[in-house]
Amino acid sequence: MKYHSHLDTQVTAEFGDALLASLAPDGGLWMPDKIPHFTPDKMAVLGAMDFADCAAKLATYFTDNRFDETTLKALCADAYNFDVPMVTFVGQRLDPAMPVQADEFVLELFHGPTLAFKDFAARFMGRAASHLMKKSGERRTILVATSGDTGGAIGDAFLGQDGVEVFILFPKGGVSTVQERQLCTIGKVGSNVHAISIDGTFDDCQALVKAAFADQAMTKRFDLMSANSINVGRVVPQSFYYVWASLQAKAAYPKRKLVMSIPSGNLGNLTGGLMARAMGAPIDRFIVANNANDPFVDYLVDGEYRPRPSVPTLSNAMDIGRPNNFPRILSLFGDDIDAIRSACWGVSFDDDATARHIRRVYQDTGYLLCPHTAVGHMGILTFRERHDIDATFLTVGTAHPAKFADSLEGIIHKDVPLPPSLAAAMTRKPRVTTLLPTLEALSDYIASELG
Numbered sequence: 001m002k003y004h005s006h007l008d009t010q011v012t013a014e015f016g017d018a019l020l021a022s023l024a025p026d027g028g029l030w031m032p033d034k035i036p037h038f039t040p041d042k043m044a045v046l047g048a049m050d051f052a053d054c055a056a057k058l059a060t061y062f063t064d065n066r067f068d069e070t071t072l073k074a075l076c077a078d079a080y081n082f083d084v085p086m087v088t089f090v091g092q093r094l095d096p097a098m099p100v101q102a103d104e105f106v107l108e109l110f111h112g113p114t115l116a117f118k119d120f121a122a123r124f125m126g127r128a129a130s131h132l133m134k135k136s137g138e139r140r141t142i143l144v145a146t147s148g149d150t151g152g153a154i155g156d157a158f159l160g161q162d163g164v165e166v167f168i169l170f171p172k173g174g175v176s177t178v179q180e181r182q183l184c185t186i187g188k189v190g191s192n193v194h195a196i197s198i199d200g201t202f203d204d205c206q207a208l209v210k211a212a213f214a215d216q217a218m219t220k221r222f223d224l225m226s227a228n229s230i231n232v233g234r235v236v237p238q239s240f241y242y243v244w245a246s247l248q249a250k251a252a253y254p255k256r257k258l259v260m261s262i263p264s265g266n267l268g269n270l271t272g273g274l275m276a277r278a279m280g281a282p283i284d285r286f287i288v289a290n291n292a293n294d295p296f297v298d299y300l301v302d303g304e305y306r307p308r309p310s311v312p313t314l315s316n317a318m319d320i321g322r323p324n325n326f327p328r329i330l331s332l333f334g335d336d337i338d339a340i341r342s343a344c345w346g347v348s349f350d351d352d353a354t355a356r357h358i359r360r361v362y363q364d365t366g367y368l369l370c371p372h373t374a375v376g377h378m379g380i381l382t383f384r385e386r387h388d389i390d391a392t393f394l395t396v397g398t399a400h401p402a403k404f405a406d407s408l409e410g411i412i413h414k415d416v417p418l419p420p421s422l423a424a425a426m427t428r429k430p431r432v433t434t435l436l437p438t439l440e441a442l443s444d445y446i447a448s449e450l451g
């Protein structure tokens, strides 16, 4: 498998080099040259595996000869040591071996160490980068912009890794209280993970990271690597759980179509899903569910892409006005908006609707949705109102509700208990630096921390 820049197919790289470089030399996003396509028979074999083995098998098609099968199997077994359940609001689990009647499930992708779907890609990326860097002796300074969840997952995945320093940029006041404490307590004094509160929005953080990569001198001086989903090493592993989950759902309900709803911001998760669909994963359609930051939903409606400054919402991890992966989606579909529309249906919701929905589902069933997953589930309800279709519906559950305890307690008027890892983070002293959103401030700070 080779990768090419989305700006120029002649600019190519192998997986390991694309991962460590993050962006192509022309500033483009790396794209797989050819997405492998699996027949239904081959898909059935993948679906019969457990998630870690399925991921390792898929990874053999996307990596290069620096990753043999044994390495990938061990890497995925180590990365994916947690559950990937699909459950109804009343706790019924989708299991192809069990007779099940329900048609709506939440694909809970938040059982990894930092309680968000970002763990899937961060843990693969961390282990893959470590494998490459051990061989070559290279070093990297990782920059990651976060609106809440990516930073924690990347910090956790690279914590203590030799030859790597991680700088997590988050918008001051723009992430939940629990997320902020998680981000700011991963790195202890002297460790390789550094949290930076940026006086600005997530878009400012993301723009700063991009400006750092556009600055050749800075990229070279610090050996920069991005751990955001502009890095193809984030997007590839985000396709694995779509393949596996869709195969489980199809095995349980072979006759039904499958519709998956993705709460979306930077569009990296959707890109992973679209890649899985291109591989032959039996997903009929994606619902792209946005909060008030909805340039992609608008694009699906009128074909005009209008990135704009983000506004703060309850589902803060999706407060993104200029989604990084939009060019990848265009590239996957050769700019054909009709093909994009046949794969994706979009809808957006405001905070009042989100809060009402969280309260209603909690009162009716006892299931507490995180604000992002709530947006995803509302997407399914609206889609079902407008389409008469016999399908299994999976809402992609992006984060554990306890990460948003502060806002959820005001919505359900009850305490939201924290899982042990988050409760422990709340007792630790934060270690964070506040910076203005300028390249000079960022560069000086990195230089001072690297000594």
Ligand SMILES: N[C@@H](CCOP(=O)(O)O)C(=O)O
Pocket: 145, 146, 147, 148, 149, 150, 151, 227, 228, 229, 230, 265, 266, 267, 268, 269, 317, 318, 324
């Ligand atoms: N929603 C993200 C924002 C960064 O997006 P990514 O796709 O680059 O990880 C977050 O939670 O930080």
